[in-house]
Amino acid sequence: MLAIALLVFREVLEAALIVSIVAAATRGVPYRGTALLTGIGAGVLGAGLVALGADRIAALFSGAGQEVFNAGVLLAAVLMIAWHVIWMSSHARELSARVQGVGYAVRAGTSPLTVLVAVVALAVLREGSEIVLFLYGMLAGGASYPGTGLGLGLAAGAAVGALLYFGLLRIPMRHFFGATNALLVLLAAGLAADAMTFLVQANLLPALGEPFWDTAALLDERSLPGQVLHVLVGYTARPAPVQALAWLVTVLLLGAGMRIAGRSSRRMPTARRVMTG
Numbered sequence: 001m002l003a004i005a006l007l008v009f010r011e012v013l014e015a016a017l018i019v020s021i022v023a024a025a026t027r028g029v030p031y032r033g034t035a036l037l038t039g040i041g042a043g044v045l046g047a048g049l050v051a052l053g054a055d056r057i058a059a060l061f062s063g064a065g066q067e068v069f070n071a072g073v074l075l076a077a078v079l080m081i082a083w084h085v086i087w088m089s090s091h092a093r094e095l096s097a098r099v100q101g102v103g104y105a106v107r108a109g110t111s112p113l114t115v116l117v118a119v120v121a122l123a124v125l126r127e128g129s130e131i132v133l134f135l136y137g138m139l140a141g142g143a144s145y146p147g148t149g150l151g152l153g154l155a156a157g158a159a160v161g162a163l164l165y166f167g168l169l170r171i172p173m174r175h176f177f178g179a180t181n182a183l184l185v186l187l188a189a190g191l192a193a194d195a196m197t198f199l200v201q202a203n204l205l206p207a208l209g210e211p212f213w214d215t216a217a218l219l220d221e222r223s224l225p226g227q228v229l230h231v232l233v234g235y236t237a238r239p240a241p242v243q244a245l246a247w248l249v250t251v252l253l254l255g256a257g258m259r260i261a262g263r264s265s266r267r268m269p270t271a272r273r274v275m276t277g
Helices: 002-025 032-052 055-065 065-099 111-140 147-168 172-200 226-234 243-274
Strands: none
Touching: 002 032, 002 065, 002 111, 002 147, 002 226, 032 055, 032 111, 055 065, 055 243, 065 111, 065 172, 065 243, 147 172, 172 226, 172 243
């Protein structure tokens, strides 16, 4: 039971941390609760469909279908997060005003909700499919239904995600969106590095050399602190050069996109005053 609870906890933890960060970062976006639930529901449904087609997926790309699928899900999540942080950089002032009760409308249609649903669905899809496949394998092998371990793992992972969410809400509003955007950038960088790992395992990318370092003796990536850092900042005990390169490129590109979007948003009021003056 404890082994099952631990495995489920690790998978749920990754999804819960991502959902918590995205939920906090979209504070002030109308109907985000509905979007979160929609994303979670879509992810759970997708995980079930992945489990049904697991054999076909695994057989693709010369037997590396599962690795390619995981890499595709991660890279899609990176793109969705990139879109979101750049959008947030150009609308943070409006959202901050809404949260503080000033009542400004957020002008950008429903694009943040679409991205929110996609990021949450992808996170739940990837981690949920691994849980479903694991439980399916156990049941197929004749094991009894692991309800207690499953419940403990789900509850523990959700609890850690909730702690992170409420911790983020304690950040002063003047720093809130900057802090959550920075966290999302690091999250996207870690996901990009993970995607490279799966592509290397599928022999579709070279590792580009030996790992840069080995800190497994100091902080095991499979431990709870290591797992949390892996999700939050992309920590890897033995990073291959291609992983480090993907992490760095993602941080630099998103940082540049956020700066450009922020400058554009600061110019907008001036341009409007000139046009209406």
